[in-house]
Amino acid sequence: MKKITTIWIILLTLTLFSFLVGELKITNNFFIALLLVTTFFKGQLIINYFMNLSEVQLKYKLLPIIWLASVLIIIAFTYYLPDL
Amino acid sequence: MKKIKQLYPPGDFGVWIIIYIELLTFGLFFIGFAYSRREQLDLFNASQLLLDQRFGFINTILLITSSFFIVKSIHIIKQNKIHTNIHNASLYILSAIFLGVLFLIIKIIEFSDKYEQGINLSTNTFFMFYFILTVFHFMHVLLGIIILYNLYRNTKNGLYTHDNCQGLESGASYWHMVDLLWIILFPLVYIIR
Numbered sequence: 001m002k003k004i005t006t007i008w009i010i011l012l013t014l015t016l017f018s019f020l021v022g023e024l025k026i027t028n029n030f031f032i033a034l035l036l037v038t039t040f041f042k043g044q045l046i047i048n049y050f051m052n053l054s055e056v057q058l059k060y061k062l063l064p065i066i067w068l069a070s071v072l073i074i075i076a077f078t079y080y081l082p083d084l
Numbered sequence: 085m086k087k088i089k090q091l092y093p094p095g096d097f098g099v100w101i102i103i104y105i106e107l108l109t110f111g112l113f114f115i116g117f118a119y120s121r122r123e124q125l126d127l128f129n130a131s132q133l134l135l136d137q138r139f140g141f142i143n144t145i146l147l148i149t150s151s152f153f154i155v156k157s158i159h160i161i162k163q164n165k166i167h168t169n170i171h172n173a174s175l176y177i178l179s180a181i182f183l184g185v186l187f188l189i190i191k192i193i194e195f196s197d198k199y200e201q202g203i204n205l206s207t208n209t210f211f212m213f214y215f216i217l218t219v220f221h222f223m224h225v226l227l228g229i230i231i232l233y234n235l236y237r238n239t240k241n242g243l244y245t246h247d248n249c250q251g252l253e254s255g256a257s258y259w260h261m262v263d264l265l266w267i268i269l270f271p272l273v274y275i276i277r
Contacts, residue, residue: 022275
């Protein structure tokens with residue numbers, strides 16, 4: 001249970017980081033990339049430890065992980081791709 | 085010793101099919117938002133300034149903590165100490181419901197604020213996506229709270245035990261999905277610019 005409490009604290013800390021990026025209006029490419037990476041990390045923690053998929057067969061946890069990665073990669077792609 | 089992998093995800097498998105479908109549906113909305121933002125960058129950035137990020141931040145904290153309480157309730161039930169379990173686990177579920185209700189109240193305040201500013205679904209593309217995504221998510225939180233209330237009643241009545249808590253795990257999985265969706269919605273709509 002101590003592990004889950006640690007994960008909860010990590011999730012809250014990363015959420016505070018996201019909020020500060022927005023509140024301080026940090027819009028440079030590095031911080032947006034970091035924001036997307038931390039969002040992926042947060043999602044992974046929820047999938048593995050809250051949804052408890054870390055101990056199930058790979059095929060069942062692969063779908064939410066692929067979903068999470070795909071959505072965030074496409075968001076990054078639309079953010080970083082130069083204007084046509 | 086190596087841990088044995090479970091055959092299926094926790095809870096009923098039917099719930100997982102619903103969860104996978106919901107993830108795909110919201111995923112398409114997220115991608116739609118991101119592509120539309122790229123097409124109308126100035127409009128999206130200007131409209132985003134009209135949102136209060138503090139609402140989004142507090143709501144993220146509420147949902148994560150609510151999910152955490154549900155994890156704790158399942159852990160307590162699985163400990164196999166019947167009397168203390170029922171009381172403590174139901175207390176955690178009740179706290180999770182309370183946080184979920186707070187989430188909805190904050191969303192209603194935020195929607196009212198937008199309505200008073202004359203902002204609605206047809207104001208522009210950004211707000212169209214904002215209302216579709218957040219109202220759709222709002223409905224999921226509402227359904228999640230109804231599910232959690234049923235879990236609370238069942239837990240209080242001693243229906244779940246350490247070797248039979250599939251119903252509790254099913255409802256919990258749905259609630260964590262609602263949390264997972266918000267984890268992406270928050271930076272996408274409120275933060276990234």
